[in-house]
């Protein structure tokens with residue numbers, strides 16, 4: 010498992026997503042501020058993830074990446090809405106600078122859905138063009154790139170997850186991550202759509218992984234669930250049923266979700282071969 014240090018590159022963005030987690034930090038960051046926070050690789054954390062805001066909008070992006078490589082960061086990943094990559098030249102210069110891994114954020118499989126959630130007319134077409142360019146523009150010689158798609162799942166778009174996976178596969182990405190971060194979407198409902206989306210990916214040999222819904226709601230699909238492996242983004246809280254659960258590696262549920270919906274959906278998994286394996290692996 011590659012361990013990334015997440016590096017915030019400023020809050021400026023050309024989308025205005027309904028569920029954006031950085032709305033209170035939309036200010037720009039100077040290159041000096043970012044370099045102060047970048048530091049150097051330490052122990053097993055030898056890779057860097059640039060996120061914002063939209064990192065690809067920075068005029069000094071190639072300087073930033075060059076400095077990261079100079080300091081010894083082995084791998085540089087970028088989480089992006091990919092609109093800037095609708096220009097093929099932006100793809101070439103970013104790859105030449107040293108970014109090898111791209112995680113493209115997508116909220117819908119049709120313009121009506123995606124643009125409504127980004128509150129930015131025209132964003133879907135640019136993101137899809139950018140994604141396609143990241144896949145198809147010739148990378149510098151002997152450079153292998155990885156292009157994933159990250160779907161922010163919420164109350165509006167969760168019913169369409171199988172269609173979204175089906176659409177994304179046509180571009181031919183390396184991985185799809187479906188990440189729930191909306192207390193308004195009930196996890197039990199979302200779980201059914203996540204499972205159908207995973208099935209859609211499996212039939213077409215595309216790996217689909219999930220975040221934000223714990224393994225007790227994802228029976229039979231645990232291998233696709235980040236929380237099964239103790240991997241979490243953001244704060245989590247174990248609730249009452251967790252005390253008796255075999256998933257000691259699971260950190261629980263987002264506190265905002267528990268506050269809005271309570272713990273009644275979650276039922277302790279009393280026995281699970283997968284949970285035992287994860288426990289052993291965690292030592």
Ligand code: SF4
Pocket residue numbers: 022023024025026028029030031061062063090114
């Ligand atoms: S693309 Fe990301 S940073 Fe930009 S508005 Fe959407 S969620 Fe926020």
Ligand code: SF4
Pocket residue numbers: 223224225226247248250251252254255256257259260261262275276277278
């Ligand atoms: S009951 Fe708790 S510990 Fe067990 S899988 Fe669900 S959220 Fe995780």
